[in-house]
Structures are given as structure tokens and as C-alpha cells.
Amino acid sequence: MKCYQYVCALAMALMLSTQPSMADDNVPATLADMEQHAEQIVGALLARDEATSRALYLQLTREMNLLDRQALNNPADERRSRELLMAHSWMRVIAIETGDKSWIEAAVAANQLSGMIIQASHFPGLMQRDVAWLAYLAREMELLTLEDPVANADLLNLRLLTLESTWQRVGSELIKNFKNKPLLMEGDSLVAAMKASKSPAETVVLARKMLAFNGLVEKAL
Structure with missing residues (x-):
């Protein structure tokens, strides 16, 4: 399974997402943690460090679950729901590619997750x-x-x-x-x-x- 197939299909949606939407009083900190861990797992995957990759994936899973719970506070936000769905999709790709020991493909998916988080986050400027x-x-x-x-x-x-x-x-x-x-x-x-x-x-x-x-x-x- 090649991750560029997923990238090509979803790239424009990612690039066009220029305004943050996954944001309430609790979400920004969760997104900041996820962005850091997504960057770290890219490095771990490229290094073929299974133990670190697994630990970071579990941490990202916990943070995704936290975002899901936070999203329940605003169930009418359809865009946030779509972003969460895509984020879960990238998490599944990471798991599949890592399971196949396709390290670079898994890293591509992790970086796509990182990009989504950046687009969804609030920055000072x-x-x-x-x-x-x-x-x-x-x-x-x-x-x-x-x-x-x-x-x-x-x-x-x-x-x-x-x-x-x-x-x-x-x-x-x-x-x-x-x-x-x-x-x-x-x-x-x-x-x-x-x-x-x-x-x-x-x-x-x-x-x-x-x-x-x-x-x-x-x-x-």
C-alpha cells in the first residue's frame, strides 16, 4: 500500500484548509501536543525505531480520543467532524504501513497528520x-x-x-x-x-x- 495514493487524493483538501476550526478552550493544547508527537513519530519511523514509534503512536491515539471527547462539546461543527475523520484515517494508514514495516510510507502519513494539525491550530500570527x-x-x-x-x-x-x-x-x-x-x-x-x-x-x-x-x-x- 503506497501512501502517496492517499496523499494525492487528500492533498487539495489539506492545502485548502486555511482557517482553523478544531478550536475551543481545551483543544489548542491537545493540538499542540499532537503536532509535536506527529513530528517526533516521523523521525522515529525514518529511523525504523519500532519501540519509540509504537509509544508515540499510542500517545497520538490517546490525544485523538481526547479530541473526539472535546468535539462532543460542539457536535454541530461539521468541518471539525470532517477533520477528525481525516485525522483518524491518517492514523489508520500509519498503523497499516508500520505493521507492513513500510517505514517511509508510514512517515508520509504521519507528516500528513502533522500538516492537518497545523491547519487546524491557532497561532499567534x-x-x-x-x-x-x-x-x-x-x-x-x-x-x-x-x-x-x-x-x-x-x-x-x-x-x-x-x-x-x-x-x-x-x-x-x-x-x-x-x-x-x-x-x-x-x-x-x-x-x-x-x-x-x-x-x-x-x-x-x-x-x-x-x-x-x-x-x-x-x-x-
Whole structure:
């Protein structure tokens, strides 16, 4: 079972979800925990660390169950119901692919879960949201390339375009403080290199650099 089949089917729904909806007094903290654990399980799956992956999956399951209970407070919110349904679907894909020891495919699904959580979450401002989205996109570029760069070519192109436009928004905010100019230049260079990449191996290296660089941007906020 290839996760890119699920990704292709649901990618536009994820990309078009630009306003948070799973939010009440209790949900934001649960979503923040889930986003952290979804990121962590991506790393554990890529490392083929079964014990850590299992522990993180169980934690995510507990948090999903908590979201389900919190959703009962607003049963008329159809969009939240759809988001929860899709999140449960990604959890099932993670379980299936992990059971098949398809580690990269499981990591792709976990990153999709992370992306959904980001889209559903509240952030202090657009800058923080964009920085979180850049991390998701950098992981997508790495994972989809590792999975199958040929079959995922169209989706990779879409993700690269989105990464570029997201970075442009982040860069325009960064440069408002002149001390951030080195960060802006480094980010521009990384995006340009990703666009010019000639091989899957190079794309993977650059995506990982972009993810590490994004951590520096987050600290500069």
C-alpha cells in the first residue's frame, strides 16, 4: 500500500484548509501536543525505531480520543467532524504501513497528520503559522522523494511551489528587522537550490537543510 495514493487524493483538501476550526478552550493544547508527537513519530519511523514509534503512536491515539471527547462539546461543527475523520484515517494508514514495516510510507502519513494539525491550530500570527507550515513542507519534500520521486513528481512540484510562496511571506516579515538579513539570504539560497535540484539525493539533502534552517527561523521570531 503506497501512501502517496492517499496523499494525492487528500492533498487539495489539506492545502485548502486555511482557517482553523478544531478550536475551543481545551483543544489548542491537545493540538499542540499532537503536532509535536506527529513530528517526533516521523523521525522515529525514518529511523525504523519500532519501540519509540509504537509509544508515540499510542500517545497520538490517546490525544485523538481526547479530541473526539472535546468535539462532543460542539457536535454541530461539521468541518471539525470532517477533520477528525481525516485525522483518524491518517492514523489508520500509519498503523497499516508500520505493521507492513513500510517505514517511509508510514512517515508520509504521519507528516500528513502533522500538516492537518497545523491547519487546524491557532497561532499567534501568520508568521508563526507559516514557519510551522514550512517545516511540514520540508518534511514532505524529503519523504515523498524518499518514497518514490517519479510517482510523486507532480505532488513534489506542488509542494515546492507552496514552499517557495510560503518562504516569500516569511522572508518579507523577517527582513522588517534588518538583523535577519543573513537568514533571508540563506533561505533564498536554499529555496533556489531546491528548485534547481538535479537528483532525488540532492533534493533529500536540501530538504533536510531546509528543515534545520527552519528551526533557526523559528528561534528568530
